[in-house]
Amino acid sequence: EDQVTQSPEALRLQEGESSSLNCSYTVSGLRGLFWYRQDPGKGPEFLFTLYSAGEEKEKERLKATLTKKESFLHITAPKPEDSATYLCAVQARSGAGSYQLTFGKGTKLSVIP
């Protein structure tokens, strides 16, 4: 069974204080690992897809990295508007065309001005 564990559950940062969120996963054949941002009462917003170990992707203050067992979402000099819940999800090579995602519980990030 595919599993995704995110840590920490919650993280409070001062504005400008860089940190990293962790996503550990076990999956029978990784097709892709996804990061999403979810604001309260909203649907998840797509951030990144990573496909193979060693891959990195960046978007503004966010940088996602991937190893064979985990992914990190690095946040550099965060701003209050970066406050949200960040979700990690894996997509396994299961069944032709299924493309199902297994989500972690998320990390709730709060950036204090």
Next chain:
Amino acid sequence: GAVVSQHPSWVICKSGTSVKIECRSLDFQATTMFWYRQFPKQSLMLMATSNEGSKATYEQGVEKDKFLINHASLTLSTLTVTSAHPEDSSFYICSASGGSPETQYFGPGTRLLVL
């Protein structure tokens, strides 16, 4: 690009009634749509996967007769919660994939409250 809409954004209904939620991909053709449920402080739980023109595939523990899914076109899928009960109150979110097959783009969600 890759915009997904949901309607309604929230709904309150009486126990025993049925509620229909629409999910539309606005700027791409969605060959596959997914329906999720999210309880407070929990992650998204996949309910079912639907491919255009085919019957939906339901996850274990999800009642097919209670949660009716129709994916009649490449831009529209509907979820009908039949004979809703208070325990069905939740945040229902759809996603769609098609333009970039591996990536799912999510709708804004529908909050359902059953009294």
